[in-house]
Amino acid sequence: MPLKPLNIGLVGYGFMGRTHSNAYKRVNDFFDLEYRPVLKAVCGRTEAGAKAFAEKWQYESYETDWRKLIDRKDIDAIDICTPNDTHAPIAIAAAEAGKMVLCEKPLARTLKEAAPMVDAIEKAGVPNTVWYNYRRVPAVTLAKQLIDEGRLGRIYHYRANFLQDWTISADLPQGGAGLWRLDAASAGSGVTGDLLAHCIDTALWLNGSIKNVCATTETFVKERTHTGTGKVEPVKIDDACTFFCRFENGSLGLFESTRYARGHKALYTFEINGEKASIKWDLHDLHRLEYFDYGDPAILRGWKSIHVTDGDHPYMKNWWVPGLQIGYEHTFVHQVADFLQGLSTGKPTSPTFREALETQAVCDAVLDSAEQHKWEDVIQV
Ligand SMILES: NC(=O)c1ccc[n+]([C@@H]2O[C@H](COP(=O)([O-])OP(=O)(O)OC[C@H]3O[C@@H](n4cnc5c(N)ncnc54)[C@H](O)[C@@H]3O)[C@@H](O)[C@H]2O)c1
DSSP: OOOEEEEEEEEOOSHHHHHHHHHHHHHHHHSOOSEEEEEEEEEOSSHHHHHHHHHHHTOSEEESOHHHHHHOTTOOEEEEOSOGGGHHHHHHHHHHTTOEEEEOSSSSSSHHHHHHHHHHHHHHTOOEEEOOGGGGSHHHHHHHHHHHTTTTOSEEEEEEEEEOOTTOOTTOOBSSTTGGGGOHHHHSSSHIIIIIHHHHHHHHHHHOOEEEEEEEEEOSSOEEEBTTTOSEEEOOSOSEEEEEEEETTSOEEEEEEESOOTTOSSEEEEEEEESSEEEEEEGGGTTEEEEEETTSOGGGOSEEEEEOOSTTSTTGGGSSSTTOOOOSHHHHHHHHHHHHHHHHHOOOOSSOHHHHHHHHHHHHHHHHHHHHTSOEEOOOO
């Protein structure tokens, strides 16, 4: 039987526009599904750029205004791959037009901006998801499975880092392609919304809700030239953020993120210590899950390095033979596969907008805590 088409309208064709386009193109080659994404239209602000991307990635057409894309009757789903300040207006308009919405993380710049997005999505009742893609690294999905099976027992500690070093140079401007991340007006925040949002999403998924937080932030380079105005302007994002927290399950959390850790490009790591076992994971070695089981005979106890490539491991039966690993881009293929599967089964694709709102609430509490120099409760959403 021919597969049902799902017409995609992609907004933004930078880094994420490429990862998502790649996922749409590959998903049906590896997953048996009822739906097939069709690369119907890509939207960017300049005609030359949008046209070139459409040609390269084989989109059928292009637009230069996202409103026109949303108005089109031949588009089923809007995929938002633009800077954070544009997520809310695009998502709300798309939901109101009855389109499905797939939105890049973080949902928005603040909790206040994100809440009406969730309202619009839920009022429209449209399928939706937020691209916290690290949940779909098979080793991370396996970690979730092990925790849910009770193998760790009571959890005592959750520790996560996301370390980079690409903004150390004071000559780097703020604003513009990629560098919108240094401009608070576009990004909302610095490492908190950009990198810690990933760590928080994974933590909420693996270890449950966070009750309260105590944070500190630093902006090491205080002024940078703004690409838009050409003037040297104050930098209002957090270059680094460290926070500790209490989870609802009684465990303690410790999180650190910075773009000033010389030598680290994208070192996302987490470690979880339970009563019976511990696990740790590292994005630079993403196909491995380290596992220590206190239940092993004493003379054999030690950290195991599980090569997560077996057909029994999450998602892996869809790829190669055991022992052969997959990488970063596959996490997006997995999210598309789950989204398409969800259209058939009616099962929402986690994290939904509603679930991603909780991450936004934690980010807000972290930034408030750093500003107020005190513990902050996380607003329940
Ligand atoms: N899931 C992840 O791991 C991950 C990784 C990187 C970025 N992101 C998120 O993805 C989003 C995009 O980040 P990126 O790294 O792809 O940025 P990018 O700078 O590489 O690309 C952004 C794109 O948006 C376009 N754009 C900006 N304003 C627009 C508008 N009004 N209309 C149409 N197009 C517009 C730009 O021209 C560019 O093509 C951000 O929200 C970011 O936080 C997520």
